[in-house]
Amino acid sequence: MDESGGSGHPRSGNDEPAHHHAGPAAPTADPEHPDADAPEQGADAAAVRSEEDTADAPKHDSETAETAATAPSAKTPASREDTTPDEAERPADDATPSHGTKTAPEDRSTPPADAPHTHPDRTLAHTGTAKSRPPRRQKDPGGGLLMGRPFGVPVYVAPSWFLVAALITWVFGGQLDRVLPELGAARYLVSLFFAVAFYASVLVHELAHTVAALRFKLPVRRIQLQFFGGVSEIEKEAETPGREFVLAFVGPLLSLVLAGLFYLAMQPVEPGTVPGVLLAGLMISNLIVAAFNLLPGLPLDGGRMLRAVVWKITGKPMSGTIAAAWVGRALAVCVLIGLPLLTQSGALGSNAEDNVGMDTVMDALLAAILAAIIWTGAGNSLRMARLREHLPELRARNLTRRAVPVETNTPLSEALRRANEAGARALVVVDADGEPLSLVREAAIVGVPEHRRPWVAVSGLAQDLTDGMRVSVELAGEDLLDTLRATPATEYLVVEETGEIYGVLSAADVERAFVKAMARPS
Numbered sequence: 001m002d003e004s005g006g007s008g009h010p011r012s013g014n015d016e017p018a019h020h021h022a023g024p025a026a027p028t029a030d031p032e033h034p035d036a037d038a039p040e041q042g043a044d045a046a047a048v049r050s051e052e053d054t055a056d057a058p059k060h061d062s063e064t065a066e067t068a069a070t071a072p073s074a075k076t077p078a079s080r081e082d083t084t085p086d087e088a089e090r091p092a093d094d095a096t097p098s099h100g101t102k103t104a105p106e107d108r109s110t111p112p113a114d115a116p117h118t119h120p121d122r123t124l125a126h127t128g129t130a131k132s133r134p135p136r137r138q139k140d141p142g143g144g145l146l147m148g149r150p151f152g153v154p155v156y157v158a159p160s161w162f163l164v165a166a167l168i169t170w171v172f173g174g175q176l177d178r179v180l181p182e183l184g185a186a187r188y189l190v191s192l193f194f195a196v197a198f199y200a201s202v203l204v205h206e207l208a209h210t211v212a213a214l215r216f217k218l219p220v221r222r223i224q225l226q227f228f229g230g231v232s233e234i235e236k237e238a239e240t241p242g243r244e245f246v247l248a249f250v251g252p253l254l255s256l257v258l259a260g261l262f263y264l265a266m267q268p269v270e271p272g273t274v275p276g277v278l279l280a281g282l283m284i285s286n287l288i289v290a291a292f293n294l295l296p297g298l299p300l301d302g303g304r305m306l307r308a309v310v311w312k313i314t315g316k317p318m319s320g321t322i323a324a325a326w327v328g329r330a331l332a333v334c335v336l337i338g339l340p341l342l343t344q345s346g347a348l349g350s351n352a353e354d355n356v357g358m359d360t361v362m363d364a365l366l367a368a369i370l371a372a373i374i375w376t377g378a379g380n381s382l383r384m385a386r387l388r389e390h391l392p393e394l395r396a397r398n399l400t401r402r403a404v405p406v407e408t409n410t411p412l413s414e415a416l417r418r419a420n421e422a423g424a425r426a427l428v429v430v431d432a433d434g435e436p437l438s439l440v441r442e443a444a445i446v447g448v449p450e451h452r453r454p455w456v457a458v459s460g461l462a463q464d465l466t467d468g469m470r471v472s473v474e475l476a477g478e479d480l481l482d483t484l485r486a487t488p489a490t491e492y493l494v495v496e497e498t499g500e501i502y503g504v505l506s507a508a509d510v511e512r513a514f515v516k517a518m519a520r521p522s
Helices: 159-179 181-215 241-266 274-293 301-314 317-345 358-393 412-422 442-446 450-455 477-486 507-519
Strands: 145-148 155-157 220-226 229-234 403-407 426-430 436-440 462-464 470-472 491-495 501-506
Touching: 159 181, 159 220, 159 274, 181 220, 181 229, 181 241, 181 274, 241 274, 241 301, 301 317, 317 358, 358 477, 358 507, 403 412, 403 501, 412 426, 412 450, 426 501, 436 442, 436 491, 470 477, 477 507, 501 507
Parallel strands: 155 220, 403 426, 470 491
Antiparallel strands: 145 155, 220 229, 426 436, 436 462, 491 501
């Protein structure tokens, strides 16, 4: 490790002197062959941000957003260097477009004498502190029609909800025609009210998860009402199995409480009336929601409760996830096969001889959709667990590239020569006092032909530093990913706690290391 310090001579935690003279961003080597000696850190269970990230990612057992998405990378090959960080591909989910690159000056047969120093067509780097700039605000997660922000958490209604609402209105309207034929066409208005009231009950179910998460200081990205229910996207995992159990159980518990309240409200109401039918329907639907969510398989609440129990017994959250996920997959198969058989046998209350034709097709389709949702959710839960296990391997100190400081008017060719001599792979533009002003973008260097590099100043290829582009060398795992996602960029200045320059962190390096860590067996 190079231990030379100071603002004029940055340190790096993972770069060794180069054995050739390729520039820090003039790659010719195959990026698919990274250095096998790049340091790796041991994996341990950790909470995620995911929903969820970037990734965004996979949600936390159908309720947590995936936080594994990372900041954007420059779409260029990695520079040739013996200490290239771990290779990998961009993680799928929540990728953010990188900043645009500036083009090189037009080619001239005879460059002007002051070309290395004057570039009227470029904006030179300004102050590096950028403390007057407000931090970039993260975009709203979105996900449909925003309905409100209870407890500060946005609630969205997905477009798929309107399809389900129409389906519920049609089905419940048919039942009302048999129970209350005198309603006529008004039965569909009553049915629409039932659909809205039912999903309001689902929202209460999800708010129970949200309140519990906030109580445990777990950030909630959003609540979304969608096809077949709702999702509370909790960005981090509970720290203990006890909290995980409580977090999962409060949802079905509130559904049972609502069913009890609707039952009590039915008592003074005359049966066979519109209020009586609505209250009975809401009581039964909340009982079904509670019972279904208590099934012991991920991504259902019962699966998370099973995961917490196994986690408590074994002391390993990954073991709990594996057990609950495979139970969830078995449950998906049971739903796919068992639900149509139960309907055809008349065990659900209807005559078997009536369940023929279109009803049979609809039952099979419903079972297939439910089974697919459960199976996919179980698989996502396994992937999220692997993400949490490997996140601590991402450390800014190990992924940072060594950098050399250059002044604003330094020609690119001279800057690359200094970088090669120092075995560095990044350039930091500094002022006369060594204060960092901007970072030279790797993608911009690649776009400058070699014969033009003596006439192009590094400042014309640099991106001004903002507060969000300065990251601590001690950042790791979830904190590192959250920092990069908050300020999307292709390169970041890594600094010591004392403020000294440590090097430059490339978003592409983080993504490669992230996906390689995810590919390792748990």
